Amino acid sequence: MNSREDALALDRDDPLAALRGRFLLPDDTIYLDGNSLGARPAAAAARAQAVIADEWGRDLIRSWNTAGWFALPRRLGDRLAPLIGAASGEVTITDTISVNLFKLLSAMLREQAKRAPERRVIVSERSNFPTDLYIAQGLIAQLDRGYTLRLVDDPAELEAAIDAQTAVAMITHVNYRTGYLHDMPAVTRHAQQAGALMLWDLAHSAGAVPVDLNGAGADGAVGCTYKYLNGGPGSPAFVWVPQRHLAQFEQPLSGWWGHRAPFAMEPGFAPDAGIARFQCGTQPIVSMAMVECGLDIFHETDMQTIRRKSLALSDAFIALVERRCAGLDLTLVTPREHARRGSQVSFEHPHGYEVMRALIARGVIGDYREPRILRFGFTPLYTRYADVWDAVEVLREILETRAWQAPEFAARTAVT
Amino acid sequence: MNSREDALALDRDDPLAALRGRFLLPDDTIYLDGNSLGARPAAAAARAQAVIADEWGRDLIRSWNTAGWFALPRRLGDRLAPLIGAASGEVTITDTISVNLFKLLSAMLREQAKRAPERRVIVSERSNFPTDLYIAQGLIAQLDRGYTLRLVDDPAELEAAIDAQTAVAMITHVNYRTGYLHDMPAVTRHAQQAGALMLWDLAHSAGAVPVDLNGAGADGAVGCTYKYLNGGPGSPAFVWVPQRHLAQFEQPLSGWWGHRAPFAMEPGFAPDAGIARFQCGTQPIVSMAMVECGLDIFHETDMQTIRRKSLALSDAFIALVERRCAGLDLTLVTPREHARRGSQVSFEHPHGYEVMRALIARGVIGDYREPRILRFGFTPLYTRYADVWDAVEVLREILETRAWQAPEFAARTAVT
Numbered sequence: 001m002n003s004r005e006d007a008l009a010l011d012r013d014d015p016l017a018a019l020r021g022r023f024l025l026p027d028d029t030i031y032l033d034g035n036s037l038g039a040r041p042a043a044a045a046a047r048a049q050a051v052i053a054d055e056w057g058r059d060l061i062r063s064w065n066t067a068g069w070f071a072l073p074r075r076l077g078d079r080l081a082p083l084i085g086a087a088s089g090e091v092t093i094t095d096t097i098s099v100n101l102f103k104l105l106s107a108m109l110r111e112q113a114k115r116a117p118e119r120r121v122i123v124s125e126r127s128n129f130p131t132d133l134y135i136a137q138g139l140i141a142q143l144d145r146g147y148t149l150r151l152v153d154d155p156a157e158l159e160a161a162i163d164a165q166t167a168v169a170m171i172t173h174v175n176y177r178t179g180y181l182h183d184m185p186a187v188t189r190h191a192q193q194a195g196a197l198m199l200w201d202l203a204h205s206a207g208a209v210p211v212d213l214n215g216a217g218a219d220g221a222v223g224c225t226y227k228y229l230n231g232g233p234g235s236p237a238f239v240w241v242p243q244r245h246l247a248q249f250e251q252p253l254s255g256w257w258g259h260r261a262p263f264a265m266e267p268g269f270a271p272d273a274g275i276a277r278f279q280c281g282t283q284p285i286v287s288m289a290m291v292e293c294g295l296d297i298f299h300e301t302d303m304q305t306i307r308r309k310s311l312a313l314s315d316a317f318i319a320l321v322e323r324r325c326a327g328l329d330l331t332l333v334t335p336r337e338h339a340r341r342g343s344q345v346s347f348e349h350p351h352g353y354e355v356m357r358a359l360i361a362r363g364v365i366g367d368y369r370e371p372r373i374l375r376f377g378f379t380p381l382y383t384r385y386a387d388v389w390d391a392v393e394v395l396r397e398i399l400e401t402r403a404w405q406a407p408e409f410a411a412r413t414a415v416t
Numbered sequence: 417m418n419s420r421e422d423a424l425a426l427d428r429d430d431p432l433a434a435l436r437g438r439f440l441l442p443d444d445t446i447y448l449d450g451n452s453l454g455a456r457p458a459a460a461a462a463r464a465q466a467v468i469a470d471e472w473g474r475d476l477i478r479s480w481n482t483a484g485w486f487a488l489p490r491r492l493g494d495r496l497a498p499l500i501g502a503a504s505g506e507v508t509i510t511d512t513i514s515v516n517l518f519k520l521l522s523a524m525l526r527e528q529a530k531r532a533p534e535r536r537v538i539v540s541e542r543s544n545f546p547t548d549l550y551i552a553q554g555l556i557a558q559l560d561r562g563y564t565l566r567l568v569d570d571p572a573e574l575e576a577a578i579d580a581q582t583a584v585a586m587i588t589h590v591n592y593r594t595g596y597l598h599d600m601p602a603v604t605r606h607a608q609q610a611g612a613l614m615l616w617d618l619a620h621s622a623g624a625v626p627v628d629l630n631g632a633g634a635d636g637a638v639g640c641t642y643k644y645l646n647g648g649p650g651s652p653a654f655v656w657v658p659q660r661h662l663a664q665f666e667q668p669l670s671g672w673w674g675h676r677a678p679f680a681m682e683p684g685f686a687p688d689a690g691i692a693r694f695q696c697g698t699q700p701i702v703s704m705a706m707v708e709c710g711l712d713i714f715h716e717t718d719m720q721t722i723r724r725k726s727l728a729l730s731d732a733f734i735a736l737v738e739r740r741c742a743g744l745d746l747t748l749v750t751p752r753e754h755a756r757r758g759s760q761v762s763f764e765h766p767h768g769y770e771v772m773r774a775l776i777a778r779g780v781i782g783d784y785r786e787p788r789i790l791r792f793g794f795t796p797l798y799t800r801y802a803d804v805w806d807a808v809e810v811l812r813e814i815l816e817t818r819a820w821q822a823p824e825f826a827a828r829t830a831v832t
Contacts, residue, residue, distance in 0.1 A: 024473050025473075026473070026474050029476070031476060033476065036477050037472075037480075040472050044468055045465060045473075048702060049464075051649070052456065052460055052706075053456075053461060055649070056460075056648060056649050057442070057455075058442050061449045061452050061453045061781060095512070095515065095697075096511070096696060096697025096698055096699075097697055097698075098671030098673075098697030099669060099697055126683050129672075130678075130682060130683060130685075134672060134675065135669070135671055138667075138668040138669060138685065139668055141666070142558075142668035143558075232700075232701070232702055233467070233471070233472050233480075233700075233701035234701045234704070236700060250557075251554075252554040253554060254550045254551065254553060254554030256514065256545075256546050256547035257514075264786060265546050265785065265786045266546060267542050267544075267546060267549050268549075280514045280515055281511075281512025281653070282650045283650045284649075284650045285648070285703070286649065286700075286702050286706065287700030287701070288650070288700070290468075290702065365478070369681065370679075
């Protein structure tokens with residue numbers, strides 16, 4: 001890609017080009033942050049209106065049955081399942097990643113306490129998204145039984161860290177800062193051969209890279225619907241448990257939505273036989289219903305086509321930045337190797353925070369992550385090759401002119 | 417109220433009459449189920465559209481800051497606080513009742529383990545809403561330290577059941593089946609004098625009856641926004657912790673939204689100093705934003721005015737049913753005494769399920785609760801005296817003509 005014309009030609013030949021029309025994006029924005037909050041499907045507003053006006057407003061309480069609200073988490077879970085290599089009946093969309101991680105990690109520790117009570121270590125990465133580590137820390141403190149969290153500093157150390165003390169390996173498939181993509185089948189195989197249970201966080205991989213949970217034989221997973229799946233701000237998360245574990249895994253957040261007969265109103269808890277046992281309480285239906293609008297778009301293509309374009313976009317971005325912004329203090333953080341790269345590209349810059357604020361002020365929306373990381377997400381359903389070209393040109397100008405030194409870009413405010 | 421004309425006269429004099437216009441209700445329905453799912457505020461659809469089109473669609477990721485998404489749980493918590501006698505900074509709107517109950521019960525047991533480790537009993541009512549009991553059971557099983565759940569069968573037994581073994585008394589202020597209203601100050605005082613911590617579930621009292629948590633000196637509370645507060649289907653729940661406990665209470669669902677500096681992305685958890693420590697993960701923003709539309713309406717009146725009309729409506733309903741449906745097998749379950757009655761009225765009927773289905777088919781929406789309970793909620797913001805009159809007339813006809821015996825009302829389906 002040597003010119004904007006090259007980019008436009010690639011867009012004309014893009015098999016996913018038509019799907020951009022399924023989204024509503026502002027004209028003045030190049031949006032490279034779908035890894036944090038996915039763009040708005042065009043269908044979302046009408047879906048929300050139907051839920052609010054017809055299902056809530058007109059049918060009121062009856063909609064729990066007639067509009068299928070109560071079954072929505074499992075029905076949407078089934079629609080999501082093929083994107084992550086899960087079977088029907090193994091996924092439910094519910095609560096948040098943090099809450100689902102607590103459930104799944106609790107269930108896995110309890111399972112290991114039966115099988116191999118000497119295993120008291122949870123292995124993860126220090127660079128994992130913090131909430132994953134916080135949840136493990138909170139559970140360890142609550143249980144107060146000598147569990148520890150062992151954190152590795154580099155993916156290369158992971159295999160050695162998983163040993164005969166390990167109860168659970170809890171890894172995020174694609175690292176949120178670096179975009180490093182773990183080899184799911186290999187890590188899973190290694191963990192299980194060491195006697196550990198393998199828990200994957202798919203926050204940055206569901207809808208971003210092909211995932212085959214059952215093919216890898218993983219033991220459980222959680223993930224997000226508001227990033228690459230375009231479910232809307234804070235849309236509920238998902239949890240996956242393979243069929244072979246469903247009858248054994250017991251989780252402590254045993255609310256009524258996980259009961260085998262929630263409307264019998266029995267005073268004693270008895271878990272549902274299936275994935276509903278990982279549900280807890282009443283779900284936010286309007287936010288949940290819009291998840292389907294994002295999933296619908298994925299069903300018009302396939303993850304292999306998405307992956308091809310994702311790599312082409314990120315390859316083009318890396319090559320262009322290194323050529324057009326050479327000598328401007330940017331250092332690539334994301335792996336060049338396709339097999340180790342998710343759908344984002346991160347560059348380090350000594351003034352990463354200020355540079356990102358300057359980019360956003362110019363309409364190029366990526367995000368900043370501590371420390372010094374400029375993060376750019378490539379979401380093949382709506383990102384064009386021309387966007388990649390234009391974004392790099394804006395970045396080059398900002399760096400060459402040192403526009404990021406303007407005082408308005410210095411003040412720190414919360415950035416998600 | 418001896419005639420429909422009397423009812424219409426009461427509606428004309430009703431100080432809350434104008435607030436019915438703040439809701440959109442179907443013309444052909446008498447809605448007496450706001451205790452299960454509140455009606456739709458007229459403002460909700462536009463609020464959702466603004467979030468979807470402007471905040472999500474146009475401003476995208478920036479809205480976490482510019483639209484105040486990240487602060488929304490605490491901002492709306494502050495707006496809810498005056499309705500339940502809470503102070504600013506003590507309430508956050510987040511997750512579900514079940515999840516919040518797990519957090520709060522965990523925090524209270526941990527606190528008691530420091531103060532009085534011999535206290536290993538959680539006291540509640542067998543007739544509590546099942547999810548409350550399920551959550552206590554799940555937590556007890558997870559901790560596996562000899563905690564037990566002691567259930568009383570009658571409110572009169574409650575005080576005797578709270579003793580020197582009791583760690584926490586966990587009571588729902590208004591019982592979901594019977595409508596029994598506990599004496600919050602008296603029960604709290606008794607529990608605390610016995611050395612227990614007092615946890616209230618306000619699912620059926622927030623927005624229904626005046627609540628003064630700080631006046632009663634309670635130790636913690638959870639509650640619902642989608643019933644009397646009209647937040648929308650499955651809108652997030654709330655959790656209250658008084659200022660005096662905030663620094664001590666530690667809860668295990670320690671996700672990043674509970675961290676004192678969530679965007680510093682530190683690998684170690686450190687709780688926020690305030691109520692945000694009871695937050696966990698990213699919240700469903702569209703469902704959350706609509707909660708404000710319900711709260712706005714409460715700020716146009718006060719809980720004393722609401723309570724006066726609530727009791728007038730339920731008094732009228734009880735009197736009419738007992739007069740117009742005499743000899744038709746209905747038995748009042750809800751206390752007659754005002755001080756012990758919430759904002760619902762329950763009658764038992766040997767064929768309660770079929771009778772409720774027949775009522776719903778005629779446009780009178782109450783709900784059914786096992787076993788044999790016909791439940792009618794009275795929500796003073798939008799329920800008219802004429803609705804009470806008309807509902808009783810429909811009930812009388814169904815019972816007199818035995819219309820409930822029609823085969824279409826017999827098949828059991830899930831009823832929420």
